[in-house]
Amino acid sequence: MKTAEKIMAAAERRVRAAGYNGFSFRDLAEDVGIKSASVHHHFPTKEALVAKLAAAYTERFMEAVAEAPAGAARIAAYQRAFRASLEADRQMCLCGMLGAESMGLPQPVVLETKRFFERTIEHLSEGLDGDATNARAKAIALLARLEGALILARALGDLSAFDTAVRDLEKSI
Amino acid sequence: MKTAEKIMAAAERRVRAAGYNGFSFRDLAEDVGIKSASVHHHFPTKEALVAKLAAAYTERFMEAVAEAPAGAARIAAYQRAFRASLEADRQMCLCGMLGAESMGLPQPVVLETKRFFERTIEHLSEGLDGDATNARAKAIALLARLEGALILARALGDLSAFDTAVRDLEKSI
DNA sequence: CTCTCCCTACCAGGCGATAGATAGGAGCGA
DNA sequence: TCGCTCCTATCTATCGCCTGGTAGGGAGAG
Numbered sequence: 001m002k003t004a005e006k007i008m009a010a011a012e013r014r015v016r017a018a019g020y021n022g023f024s025f026r027d028l029a030e031d032v033g034i035k036s037a038s039v040h041h042h043f044p045t046k047e048a049l050v051a052k053l054a055a056a057y058t059e060r061f062m063e064a065v066a067e068a069p070a071g072a073a074r075i076a077a078y079q080r081a082f083r084a085s086l087e088a089d090r091q092m093c094l095c096g097m098l099g100a101e102s103m104g105l106p107q108p109v110v111l112e113t114k115r116f117f118e119r120t121i122e123h124l125s126e127g128l129d130g131d132a133t134n135a136r137a138k139a140i141a142l143l144a145r146l147e148g149a150l151i152l153a154r155a156l157g158d159l160s161a162f163d164t165a166v167r168d169l170e171k172s173i
Numbered sequence: 174m175k176t177a178e179k180i181m182a183a184a185e186r187r188v189r190a191a192g193y194n195g196f197s198f199r200d201l202a203e204d205v206g207i208k209s210a211s212v213h214h215h216f217p218t219k220e221a222l223v224a225k226l227a228a229a230y231t232e233r234f235m236e237a238v239a240e241a242p243a244g245a246a247r248i249a250a251y252q253r254a255f256r257a258s259l260e261a262d263r264q265m266c267l268c269g270m271l272g273a274e275s276m277g278l279p280q281p282v283v284l285e286t287k288r289f290f291e292r293t294i295e296h297l298s299e300g301l302d303g304d305a306t307n308a309r310a311k312a313i314a315l316l317a318r319l320e321g322a323l324i325l326a327r328a329l330g331d332l333s334a335f336d337t338a339v340r341d342l343e344k345s346i
Numbered sequence: 347c348t349c350t351c352c353c354t355a356c357c358a359g360g361c362g363a364t365a366g367a368t369a370g371g372a373g374c375g376a
Numbered sequence: 377t378c379g380c381t382c383c384t385a386t387c388t389a390t391c392g393c394c395t396g397g398t399a400g401g402g403a404g405a406g
Binding site: 017102150151161 | 190263272275283286289313318319324334339340345
Binding site: 038 | 386
Protein backbone atom coordinates (compact mmCIF):
# COMPACT_ATOMS: atom_id res chain seq x y z
CA MET A 1 0.00 0.00 0.00
CA LYS A 2 1.31 3.41 -0.97
CA THR A 3 2.06 5.92 1.76
CA ALA A 4 -0.68 8.30 0.63
CA GLU A 5 -3.19 5.46 0.89
CA LYS A 6 -1.94 4.54 4.34
CA ILE A 7 -2.40 8.16 5.41
CA MET A 8 -5.92 8.21 4.03
CA ALA A 9 -6.79 4.98 5.82
CA ALA A 10 -5.38 6.23 9.12
CA ALA A 11 -7.17 9.56 8.75
CA GLU A 12 -10.46 7.87 7.97
CA ARG A 13 -10.21 5.67 11.02
CA ARG A 14 -9.44 8.64 13.24
CA VAL A 15 -12.13 10.94 11.86
CA ARG A 16 -14.73 8.22 12.21
CA ALA A 17 -13.66 7.59 15.78
CA ALA A 18 -13.24 11.12 17.12
CA GLY A 19 -14.14 13.66 14.44
CA TYR A 20 -12.29 16.34 12.48
CA ASN A 21 -10.82 18.02 15.54
CA GLY A 22 -10.06 14.72 17.25
CA PHE A 23 -6.75 13.99 15.54
CA SER A 24 -3.60 15.71 14.33
CA PHE A 25 -1.08 15.32 11.53
CA ARG A 26 1.31 13.98 14.16
CA ASP A 27 -1.19 11.26 15.03
CA LEU A 28 -1.40 10.24 11.38
CA ALA A 29 2.38 10.31 11.03
CA GLU A 30 2.73 7.99 14.00
CA ASP A 31 0.06 5.64 12.63
CA VAL A 32 1.87 5.37 9.30
CA GLY A 33 5.40 5.40 10.68
CA ILE A 34 6.69 8.64 9.19
CA LYS A 35 7.10 12.25 10.37
CA SER A 36 4.35 14.86 10.26
CA ALA A 37 6.21 16.94 7.66
CA SER A 38 5.97 13.93 5.35
CA VAL A 39 2.22 13.80 5.81
CA HIS A 40 2.09 17.42 4.66
CA HIS A 41 4.06 16.41 1.58
CA HIS A 42 1.19 14.16 0.52
CA PHE A 43 -1.67 16.33 1.81
CA PRO A 44 -0.70 20.00 2.18
CA THR A 45 -3.58 20.99 4.46
CA LYS A 46 -5.91 19.25 6.84
CA GLU A 47 -9.05 20.54 5.22
CA ALA A 48 -7.93 19.26 1.82
CA LEU A 49 -7.12 15.86 3.30
CA VAL A 50 -10.50 15.45 4.97
CA ALA A 51 -12.41 16.79 1.96
CA LYS A 52 -10.64 14.21 -0.21
CA LEU A 53 -11.39 11.61 2.42
CA ALA A 54 -15.10 12.40 2.29
CA ALA A 55 -15.15 12.27 -1.49
CA ALA A 56 -13.38 8.91 -1.54
CA TYR A 57 -15.70 7.60 1.15
CA THR A 58 -18.72 8.61 -0.89
CA GLU A 59 -17.40 6.83 -3.97
CA ARG A 60 -16.67 3.68 -2.02
CA PHE A 61 -20.06 3.76 -0.32
CA MET A 62 -21.92 4.24 -3.59
CA GLU A 63 -20.05 1.33 -5.14
CA ALA A 64 -21.04 -0.87 -2.20
CA VAL A 65 -24.74 -0.23 -2.74
CA ALA A 66 -24.74 0.33 -6.50
CA GLU A 67 -25.70 -3.17 -7.50
CA ALA A 68 -28.56 -3.59 -5.06
CA PRO A 69 -31.86 -3.98 -6.96
CA ALA A 70 -34.77 -1.67 -6.21
CA GLY A 71 -37.14 -2.38 -3.34
CA ALA A 72 -36.44 -3.97 0.02
CA ALA A 73 -33.11 -5.36 -1.19
CA ARG A 74 -31.74 -1.87 -1.66
CA ILE A 75 -32.77 -0.84 1.83
CA ALA A 76 -31.10 -3.98 3.14
CA ALA A 77 -27.91 -3.08 1.26
CA TYR A 78 -27.82 0.32 2.95
CA GLN A 79 -28.43 -1.29 6.30
CA ARG A 80 -25.52 -3.69 5.73
CA ALA A 81 -23.23 -0.87 4.63
CA PHE A 82 -23.96 1.09 7.79
CA ARG A 83 -23.64 -1.93 10.00
CA ALA A 84 -20.21 -2.63 8.55
CA SER A 85 -19.06 0.65 10.14
CA LEU A 86 -19.88 -0.61 13.58
CA GLU A 87 -18.30 -3.99 13.07
CA ALA A 88 -15.00 -2.39 12.16
CA ASP A 89 -14.06 -0.94 15.53
CA ARG A 90 -17.39 0.75 16.35
CA GLN A 91 -16.92 3.51 13.84
CA MET A 92 -19.40 6.17 12.77
CA CYS A 93 -20.31 6.74 9.16
CA LEU A 94 -17.62 9.22 8.09
CA CYS A 95 -20.12 11.68 6.66
CA GLY A 96 -22.50 11.23 9.58
CA MET A 97 -19.72 12.33 11.88
CA LEU A 98 -18.79 15.26 9.65
CA GLY A 99 -22.45 16.18 9.26
CA ALA A 100 -22.87 16.42 13.01
CA GLU A 101 -19.78 18.61 13.31
CA SER A 102 -20.50 20.55 10.16
CA MET A 103 -21.00 23.94 11.77
CA GLY A 104 -17.36 23.96 12.87
CA LEU A 105 -15.76 22.61 9.71
CA PRO A 106 -14.02 24.28 6.75
CA GLN A 107 -16.27 24.78 3.76
CA PRO A 108 -14.69 22.22 1.40
CA VAL A 109 -15.39 19.50 3.98
CA VAL A 110 -18.97 20.68 4.48
CA LEU A 111 -19.50 20.60 0.73
CA GLU A 112 -18.27 17.03 0.33
CA THR A 113 -20.39 15.95 3.28
CA LYS A 114 -23.44 17.48 1.67
CA ARG A 115 -22.68 15.67 -1.58
CA PHE A 116 -22.64 12.32 0.24
CA PHE A 117 -26.17 12.82 1.48
CA GLU A 118 -27.44 14.19 -1.80
CA ARG A 119 -26.12 11.17 -3.65
CA THR A 120 -27.34 8.58 -1.16
CA ILE A 121 -30.77 10.19 -0.96
CA GLU A 122 -31.04 10.18 -4.73
CA HIS A 123 -29.85 6.61 -5.17
CA LEU A 124 -31.92 5.20 -2.34
CA SER A 125 -35.09 7.01 -3.38
CA GLU A 126 -34.73 5.65 -6.93
CA GLY A 127 -35.25 2.22 -5.44
CA LEU A 128 -38.43 3.11 -3.55
CA ASP A 129 -42.09 3.15 -4.51
CA GLY A 130 -44.21 6.23 -5.00
CA ASP A 131 -43.70 9.48 -6.82
CA ALA A 132 -40.32 11.19 -6.67
CA THR A 133 -41.19 13.55 -3.82
CA ASN A 134 -42.57 10.78 -1.68
CA ALA A 135 -39.69 8.42 -2.42
CA ARG A 136 -37.22 11.13 -1.52
CA ALA A 137 -38.95 11.69 1.79
CA LYS A 138 -38.79 7.99 2.55
CA ALA A 139 -35.10 7.87 1.67
CA ILE A 140 -34.35 10.80 4.00
CA ALA A 141 -36.23 9.09 6.81
CA LEU A 142 -34.36 5.83 6.27
CA LEU A 143 -30.95 7.49 6.21
CA ALA A 144 -31.78 9.47 9.33
CA ARG A 145 -32.65 6.30 11.16
CA LEU A 146 -29.46 4.58 10.02
CA GLU A 147 -27.23 7.48 11.05
CA GLY A 148 -29.00 7.81 14.37
CA ALA A 149 -28.71 4.07 14.96
CA LEU A 150 -24.93 4.38 14.79
CA ILE A 151 -24.97 7.20 17.33
CA LEU A 152 -27.12 5.28 19.78
CA ALA A 153 -25.05 2.11 19.47
CA ARG A 154 -21.88 4.07 20.19
CA ALA A 155 -23.35 6.14 23.01
CA LEU A 156 -24.84 3.11 24.71
CA GLY A 157 -21.69 1.08 24.13
CA ASP A 158 -23.92 -1.69 22.82
CA LEU A 159 -23.67 -2.76 19.21
CA SER A 160 -26.98 -4.61 19.36
CA ALA A 161 -28.69 -1.25 19.79
CA PHE A 162 -27.98 -0.65 16.11
CA ASP A 163 -29.94 -3.75 15.13
CA THR A 164 -32.73 -2.80 17.48
CA ALA A 165 -32.90 0.71 16.06
CA VAL A 166 -33.18 -0.53 12.46
CA ARG A 167 -35.45 -3.51 13.12
CA ASP A 168 -38.03 -3.88 10.35
CA LEU A 169 -36.43 -0.95 8.55
CA GLU A 170 -37.85 -1.96 5.19
CA LYS A 171 -41.37 -2.26 6.62
CA SER A 172 -41.33 1.18 8.21
CA ILE A 173 -41.77 3.16 5.03
CA MET B 174 -27.59 35.42 34.99
CA LYS B 175 -24.67 34.24 37.08
CA THR B 176 -21.28 33.90 35.44
CA ALA B 177 -21.22 30.13 35.88
CA GLU B 178 -24.54 29.90 34.08
CA LYS B 179 -23.30 32.11 31.28
CA ILE B 180 -20.29 29.84 30.88
CA MET B 181 -22.52 26.77 30.77
CA ALA B 182 -24.75 28.39 28.16
CA ALA B 183 -21.81 29.40 26.00
CA ALA B 184 -20.23 25.96 26.31
CA GLU B 185 -23.49 24.25 25.39
CA ARG B 186 -23.88 26.37 22.30
CA ARG B 187 -20.33 25.65 21.20
CA VAL B 188 -20.42 21.91 21.86
CA ARG B 189 -23.67 21.58 19.99
CA ALA B 190 -22.26 23.52 17.07
CA ALA B 191 -18.79 22.01 16.73
CA GLY B 192 -18.29 19.25 19.31
CA TYR B 193 -16.06 18.68 22.31
CA ASN B 194 -12.83 19.45 20.49
CA GLY B 195 -14.35 22.35 18.59
CA PHE B 196 -13.95 25.01 21.25
CA SER B 197 -11.51 26.20 23.93
CA PHE B 198 -11.66 27.84 27.33
CA ARG B 199 -10.55 31.04 25.66
CA ASP B 200 -13.54 30.86 23.33
CA LEU B 201 -15.86 30.56 26.32
CA ALA B 202 -14.10 33.41 28.10
CA GLU B 203 -14.56 35.65 25.11
CA ASP B 204 -18.24 34.68 24.81
CA VAL B 205 -18.87 35.58 28.45
CA GLY B 206 -16.60 38.60 28.59
CA ILE B 207 -14.02 37.38 31.11
CA LYS B 208 -10.54 35.81 30.96
CA SER B 209 -9.89 32.11 30.49
CA ALA B 210 -8.36 31.78 33.96
CA SER B 211 -11.70 32.90 35.36
CA VAL B 212 -13.47 30.16 33.46
CA HIS B 213 -11.17 27.70 35.20
CA HIS B 214 -12.22 29.24 38.52
CA HIS B 215 -15.79 28.07 37.91
CA PHE B 216 -14.98 24.83 36.07
CA PRO B 217 -11.50 23.49 36.84
CA THR B 218 -11.26 21.10 33.88
CA LYS B 219 -12.83 20.79 30.46
CA GLU B 220 -14.00 17.25 30.97
CA ALA B 221 -15.77 18.18 34.21
CA LEU B 222 -17.43 21.14 32.51
CA VAL B 223 -18.77 19.11 29.61
CA ALA B 224 -19.83 16.22 31.84
CA LYS B 225 -21.81 18.68 33.96
CA LEU B 226 -23.19 20.19 30.78
CA ALA B 227 -24.46 16.82 29.62
CA ALA B 228 -26.07 16.10 32.98
CA ALA B 229 -27.81 19.48 33.03
CA TYR B 230 -28.93 19.01 29.44
CA THR B 231 -30.44 15.66 30.32
CA GLU B 232 -32.36 17.14 33.25
CA ARG B 233 -33.69 19.98 31.15
CA PHE B 234 -34.64 17.65 28.32
CA MET B 235 -36.46 15.27 30.65
CA GLU B 236 -38.39 18.15 32.16
CA ALA B 237 -39.46 19.29 28.72
CA VAL B 238 -41.01 15.93 27.88
CA ALA B 239 -42.04 14.86 31.39
CA GLU B 240 -45.62 16.03 31.20
CA ALA B 241 -46.42 14.53 27.83
CA PRO B 242 -49.09 11.85 28.19
CA ALA B 243 -48.48 8.35 26.87
CA GLY B 244 -49.12 7.54 23.23
CA ALA B 245 -48.69 9.68 20.15
CA ALA B 246 -48.56 12.85 22.24
CA ARG B 247 -45.35 11.72 23.90
CA ILE B 248 -43.71 11.01 20.56
CA ALA B 249 -44.80 14.44 19.40
CA ALA B 250 -43.24 15.99 22.50
CA TYR B 251 -39.90 14.36 21.70
CA GLN B 252 -40.16 15.53 18.13
CA ARG B 253 -40.80 19.10 19.28
CA ALA B 254 -37.90 18.97 21.72
CA PHE B 255 -35.50 17.86 18.99
CA ARG B 256 -36.84 20.36 16.51
CA ALA B 257 -36.22 23.15 19.01
CA SER B 258 -32.49 22.37 18.67
CA LEU B 259 -32.56 23.19 15.01
CA GLU B 260 -34.57 26.33 15.39
CA ALA B 261 -32.03 27.75 17.82
CA ASP B 262 -29.14 28.28 15.44
CA ARG B 263 -29.18 24.85 13.76
CA GLN B 264 -27.78 23.06 16.75
CA MET B 265 -27.36 19.32 17.27
CA CYS B 266 -28.78 17.55 20.28
CA LEU B 267 -25.92 17.93 22.78
CA CYS B 268 -25.83 14.25 23.59
CA GLY B 269 -26.23 13.24 19.97
CA MET B 270 -23.09 15.21 19.19
CA LEU B 271 -21.22 13.73 22.15
CA GLY B 272 -22.48 10.26 21.27
CA ALA B 273 -21.05 10.54 17.77
CA GLU B 274 -17.70 11.68 19.13
CA SER B 275 -17.77 9.34 22.10
CA MET B 276 -14.77 7.26 21.12
CA GLY B 277 -12.50 10.27 21.55
CA LEU B 278 -13.99 11.70 24.74
CA PRO B 279 -12.97 11.45 28.42
CA GLN B 280 -14.85 8.81 30.34
CA PRO B 281 -16.98 11.11 32.55
CA VAL B 282 -18.45 12.69 29.43
CA VAL B 283 -19.10 9.31 27.83
CA LEU B 284 -20.89 8.19 30.97
CA GLU B 285 -23.20 11.20 31.09
CA THR B 286 -23.96 10.81 27.41
CA LYS B 287 -24.91 7.20 27.97
CA ARG B 288 -27.20 8.23 30.82
CA PHE B 289 -29.07 10.62 28.54
CA PHE B 290 -29.97 7.84 26.16
CA GLU B 291 -30.81 5.37 28.90
CA ARG B 292 -33.21 7.85 30.46
CA THR B 293 -34.86 8.96 27.24
CA ILE B 294 -35.24 5.37 26.06
CA GLU B 295 -36.86 4.42 29.33
CA HIS B 296 -39.20 7.40 29.47
CA LEU B 297 -40.23 7.21 25.85
CA SER B 298 -40.81 3.46 25.94
CA GLU B 299 -43.05 3.86 28.98
CA GLY B 300 -45.40 5.80 26.76
CA LEU B 301 -45.56 3.20 24.01
CA ASP B 302 -47.75 0.13 23.48
CA GLY B 303 -46.62 -3.45 23.73
CA ASP B 304 -44.54 -5.38 26.22
CA ALA B 305 -41.47 -3.75 27.72
CA THR B 306 -38.96 -5.27 25.29
CA ASN B 307 -40.96 -4.25 22.28
CA ALA B 308 -41.65 -0.76 23.57
CA ARG B 309 -37.96 -0.30 24.27
CA ALA B 310 -37.11 -1.31 20.71
CA LYS B 311 -39.61 1.19 19.38
CA ALA B 312 -38.19 3.94 21.55
CA ILE B 313 -34.65 3.23 20.34
CA ALA B 314 -35.82 3.36 16.72
CA LEU B 315 -37.64 6.66 17.28
CA LEU B 316 -34.66 8.30 18.98
CA ALA B 317 -32.33 7.09 16.25
CA ARG B 318 -34.52 8.68 13.62
CA LEU B 319 -34.69 11.96 15.55
CA GLU B 320 -30.92 12.14 16.07
CA GLY B 321 -30.29 11.24 12.46
CA ALA B 322 -32.80 13.81 11.28
CA LEU B 323 -30.73 16.53 12.96
CA ILE B 324 -27.58 15.33 11.22
CA LEU B 325 -29.22 15.30 7.80
CA ALA B 326 -30.76 18.72 8.26
CA ARG B 327 -27.37 20.16 9.21
CA ALA B 328 -25.41 18.34 6.52
CA LEU B 329 -27.85 19.35 3.80
CA GLY B 330 -28.08 22.87 5.16
CA ASP B 331 -31.84 22.56 4.91
CA LEU B 332 -33.95 22.69 8.05
CA SER B 333 -36.97 21.27 6.27
CA ALA B 334 -35.06 17.99 5.89
CA PHE B 335 -35.66 17.45 9.59
CA ASP B 336 -39.41 17.59 9.12
CA THR B 337 -39.18 15.34 6.09
CA ALA B 338 -37.09 12.82 8.02
CA VAL B 339 -39.58 12.63 10.89
CA ARG B 340 -42.76 12.78 8.84
CA ASP B 341 -45.40 10.46 10.27
CA LEU B 342 -43.03 9.59 13.09
CA GLU B 343 -45.84 8.41 15.35
CA LYS B 344 -47.27 6.13 12.65
CA SER B 345 -43.97 4.43 11.92
CA ILE B 346 -43.85 2.28 15.03
C1' DC C 347 -10.47 38.49 58.14
C1' DT C 348 -12.02 35.63 55.13
C1' DC C 349 -14.37 34.31 50.97
C1' DT C 350 -15.63 34.97 46.18
C1' DC C 351 -14.53 36.39 41.82
C1' DC C 352 -11.69 38.03 38.53
C1' DC C 353 -7.28 39.55 37.03
C1' DT C 354 -2.17 39.35 35.02
C1' DA C 355 1.32 36.48 33.97
C1' DC C 356 2.81 32.35 33.03
C1' DC C 357 3.96 27.14 31.74
C1' DA C 358 4.77 22.99 29.04
C1' DG C 359 3.16 20.94 25.32
C1' DG C 360 0.47 20.36 21.04
C1' DC C 361 -1.19 22.42 16.76
C1' DG C 362 -0.96 23.21 11.45
C1' DA C 363 2.34 24.47 8.51
C1' DT C 364 6.99 25.74 6.37
C1' DA C 365 12.06 25.78 5.00
C1' DG C 366 15.82 23.48 3.65
C1' DA C 367 18.73 19.38 3.42
C1' DT C 368 19.46 14.58 2.03
C1' DA C 369 19.01 10.20 -0.22
C1' DG C 370 17.57 7.40 -4.03
C1' DG C 371 15.96 6.69 -8.63
C1' DA C 372 14.64 7.62 -13.52
C1' DG C 373 15.75 9.63 -17.77
C1' DC C 374 18.96 11.33 -20.93
C1' DG C 375 22.89 13.13 -23.61
C1' DA C 376 27.76 12.41 -24.56
C1' DT D 377 28.66 3.43 -19.28
C1' DC D 378 29.51 7.74 -17.02
C1' DG D 379 27.92 11.89 -15.34
C1' DC D 380 24.37 15.27 -15.03
C1' DT D 381 19.78 16.78 -13.98
C1' DC D 382 15.35 16.36 -12.20
C1' DC D 383 11.78 14.39 -9.23
C1' DT D 384 9.88 12.20 -5.23
C1' DA D 385 9.80 11.07 -0.59
C1' DT D 386 11.50 11.61 3.53
C1' DC D 387 14.05 13.85 7.22
C1' DT D 388 15.44 17.60 10.96
C1' DA D 389 14.44 21.80 12.73
C1' DT D 390 11.65 25.37 13.42
C1' DC D 391 7.80 28.91 13.22
C1' DG D 392 3.92 31.43 15.53
C1' DC D 393 -0.05 30.35 17.68
C1' DC D 394 -3.27 27.92 20.55
C1' DT D 395 -4.25 24.51 24.23
C1' DG D 396 -5.63 23.15 29.06
C1' DG D 397 -4.13 24.41 33.27
C1' DT D 398 -1.64 26.94 37.33
C1' DA D 399 0.24 30.59 40.66
C1' DG D 400 -0.49 34.49 42.98
C1' DG D 401 -2.41 38.98 43.69
C1' DG D 402 -6.15 42.53 44.23
C1' DA D 403 -10.81 44.34 45.09
C1' DG D 404 -15.14 44.14 47.17
C1' DA D 405 -18.67 41.96 50.41
C1' DG D 406 -20.13 39.64 54.60
